[in-house]
Amino acid sequence: MKCIAGLLRPTGGDILIAGNPRGSRKARQITAYVPEAPQLYNMLTVWEHLRFITDAYEIERWEEKAEQLLRLFEIWEQRDEFTNH
Known part of the structure; x- marks a missing residue:
C-alpha cells in the first residue's frame, strides 16, 4: 500500500492508478492513503x-x-x- 501511495519506491515493475503513474498529480488526486497511526x-x-x-x-x-x-x-x-x- 505504501508503494501505491507513493511513500515507498517499488523494487521492480510499474504501478499505475487508473492508467496514471503512481505519485503523479492525477494518481494523487484520485486516491487516498490513511496510515494506521495518522x-x-x-x-x-x-x-x-x-x-x-x-x-x-x-x-x-x-x-x-x-x-x-x-x-x-x-x-x-x-x-x-x-x-x-
Missing part, C-alpha cells in the same frame, strides 16, 4: 491541516466537502483548534 501537525489547527494536505495533493474546491465532513463527525466547532488537543 500524523497530525501539532502547530496547525484542524482547518490548517486540511488546507496543508489538500495543497499537497493539489485538490481544489475542497472547503465545502471538508465542512460537510467536519459537521458530520461533530467537530466543526473545533476547526480552529490545534490538533494536539
Whole structure:
C-alpha cells in the first residue's frame, strides 16, 4: 500500500492508478492513503491541516466537502483548534 501511495519506491515493475503513474498529480488526486497511526501537525489547527494536505495533493474546491465532513463527525466547532488537543 505504501508503494501505491507513493511513500515507498517499488523494487521492480510499474504501478499505475487508473492508467496514471503512481505519485503523479492525477494518481494523487484520485486516491487516498490513511496510515494506521495518522500524523497530525501539532502547530496547525484542524482547518490548517486540511488546507496543508489538500495543497499537497493539489485538490481544489475542497472547503465545502471538508465542512460537510467536519459537521458530520461533530467537530466543526473545533476547526480552529490545534490538533494536539
